[in-house]
Structures are given as C-alpha cells and as structure tokens.
Amino acid sequence: MNLLETIRVGLIEVGHWHSGMYVDALVNMKNVEVVGVSDRDLSVAKRVGEKIGCAYYTNYLELLARQRPDFVFAFGIHKEMPKIIESLIDRGISFTTEKPAGTDYRLLEPLVKRVEREELFASVAFAYRCSPWVKKVIELRNSKLLGDLLHGYYRYITGSPQRYVNWGCSWMLNRELSGGGCTINLAIHYIDLARYITGSEVKRVYASMENKGFGLEIEDLSVLVLDLGDRSVHTIEVGYCNPVRGWNSTFSITTRNYIITVYGKEYRVASRDEEEVLSLRGVNIYEDMVRETIERFREGIKPIACLRDCLEALRVVNKAYESNARGKPIILEET
Numbered sequence: 001m002n003l004l005e006t007i008r009v010g011l012i013e014v015g016h017w018h019s020g021m022y023v024d025a026l027v028n029m030k031n032v033e034v035v036g037v038s039d040r041d042l043s044v045a046k047r048v049g050e051k052i053g054c055a056y057y058t059n060y061l062e063l064l065a066r067q068r069p070d071f072v073f074a075f076g077i078h079k080e081m082p083k084i085i086e087s088l089i090d091r092g093i094s095f096t097t098e099k100p101a102g103t104d105y106r107l108l109e110p111l112v113k114r115v116e117r118e119e120l121f122a123s124v125a126f127a128y129r130c131s132p133w134v135k136k137v138i139e140l141r142n143s144k145l146l147g148d149l150l151h152g153y154y155r156y157i158t159g160s161p162q163r164y165v166n167w168g169c170s171w172m173l174n175r176e177l178s179g180g181g182c183t184i185n186l187a188i189h190y191i192d193l194a195r196y197i198t199g200s201e202v203k204r205v206y207a208s209m210e211n212k213g214f215g216l217e218i219e220d221l222s223v224l225v226l227d228l229g230d231r232s233v234h235t236i237e238v239g240y241c242n243p244v245r246g247w248n249s250t251f252s253i254t255t256r257n258y259i260i261t262v263y264g265k266e267y268r269v270a271s272r273d274e275e276e277v278l279s280l281r282g283v284n285i286y287e288d289m290v291r292e293t294i295e296r297f298r299e300g301i302k303p304i305a306c307l308r309d310c311l312e313a314l315r316v317v318n319k320a321y322e323s324n325a326r327g328k329p330i331i332l333e334e335t
Helices: 019-026 042-052 060-067 078-090 105-118 132-142 162-166 182-198 285-299 307-326
Strands: 007-012 032-038 055-057 071-074 094-097 122-124 149-157 202-210 221-228 233-239 248-255 259-263 266-270 275-279
Touching: 007 019, 007 060, 007 285, 019 032, 019 042, 019 071, 019 285, 032 042, 032 060, 042 055, 055 060, 060 078, 071 078, 071 285, 078 094, 078 105, 094 285, 105 307, 122 307, 132 182, 132 259, 132 266, 132 275, 149 182, 182 202, 182 221, 182 233, 182 307, 202 307, 221 307
Parallel strands: 007 032, 007 071, 032 055, 071 094, 094 122, 149 233
Antiparallel strands: 149 248, 202 221, 221 233, 248 259, 259 266, 266 275
C-alpha cells in the first residue's frame, strides 16, 4: 500500500461504549477518512455519522457494500461478533474487532484459520499492550534483563453494571448475549497480558465468581488463578463492584530481577540496584492503539494483537466459567 494513500475506514455497531475513543482518534489522523458507520439503532448511527460527517446505516452489510472501506473497526453484541467477523473475511476487508470477538472460542477457530490462510490483517483491541508499563516489561524481556517471570497480579474493579444500561448496551447484562459478566468483559484483557508478557500459554485455570453485588445473571466479581507454561502464576481480580465513580486498579509483575507495579497514574520499575517512577498521565491506550493499528496496516506490519490471540484468551475465559461451575481447576488441552 502506498504510504500516502488515504485509508477509507468504516465502523460497525458504534453503540458500543468504546467506540467514541476510536472515533476521536480516527478523525484526527492524517490520510484517514471515516466513510461510514453503522448501528442497529438508527438514532445512534445518525448521531455518530453526523458528528463525523459521514454516511450512516442501520445494517453493516449495507455499509460494506456501499462504502467499500479499506479497513473496519468492528464492535457489536458479543454473541454476534463471529458473524460480523466472517462478513469482513468474506469480503477480504482488514479489520480490528473489539474483544471478546464472541462468546465461544470454538466459533472463532475456523475464522482464525481463514485469516491466517488468506493472510488478512485481522487484529483485536487488546489495548493494554500499548500501555507504557507493558512496553517497559517487554523491553526488559527482549533485552534479557527481566529475569524469569514469577508472578503477575492484575486487579481492576470498576463501576456498577447499570452503566451499560445507561450507555445503551443493556445486552451486557444478558448472559446469553454477552457470554457472562466481568470475566469475559474485563479479565480477558489480563489473560492476554499474561500470555503476551510471558510468551507462554495458559496450562491451568481456577476460577471463583459471584453475583452477590447485584444479583444479576452475570457475575459481578471474579477471581482467576492461571498457571502458565513458563511456570509463572498469574492472579486476576475483576469486578463491577466499585461503589464510587471511576475504577480501582493495581497491576504488578514480579520477576527474579524486577518488580513493576502500576497504581493510579504512575508505575514503578524497581530492581535490587535502582528504582524509577514514571507517569501515566495523559496516556490514552485506546487512542494509541487505533493510531498504531492504522500505521501497521498501512505499512504491512503484523497487528499489535491478532485474532489468534483473542481465540486463546477466550478459550481461557470459557474454561474459567467451567472451573467456576465445577468448583475445581481446569487443565487446558494442547492446541
């Protein structure tokens, strides 16, 4: 692709609560033109389309047929995501899909095989990979300074599930449509981070989940313990139980040589000999991810995270729900 060529971008199901961050990044990018958006709710499609100044549709297939975008950012109800992805693959359109890209990893398997066989740029919005602290971990790992990874800890407790209703995404509270609660929605990010940081696969998962906070059919609190192939252990705590505005998050990566901790708007990188505290103020990982994704697509570089990464993370999510239901750890089979 010519580096100066304008990339025609479409967005599917823009009623998703993350879509605004994508739009904000795209409209400020050079050599990018948002040519159309879609949402099943006409009022939503019209609002976003008029904000951008582009065509809008209630049927994403009409968007694809009429505007013929070069690249698509796809959102949507979790259960319907594989169908959207398949439509993009059928048309040879490169894309980024929001996680979790479905509710059952088995439905993603044939789609992953197709994009790999057809060498289609197919990425997944694992935005934490773009965070400065994660990049620092990868930098230390690649330089051989990090040392064996021993433990990862990821805690993210955010607000009430009612916020999804307020955002027009009440389907998130429907287990059939969403695939579950905070595990499939939030924990999947940190499952991906554990795989990404270690370069290893999850071998065993033990999970405990509760819906005590709100009594809904989806869980509002979830704790996962992952054993990875490199023998590191990763603990993930996620929930919708924060009673105040915002979220409560803490991340920690412990290795033989370093401990990297993240709290609030800063992160700390410490070894036996030195310590550095760095700011995260002004960082917007979703906008950074959108910009980097477009540039990678433009230059023919592989995605930040590919569809197979989402398949593997969703597989762990599905096994976590099985673990919770059976009350025991689940060993993941080799793929």
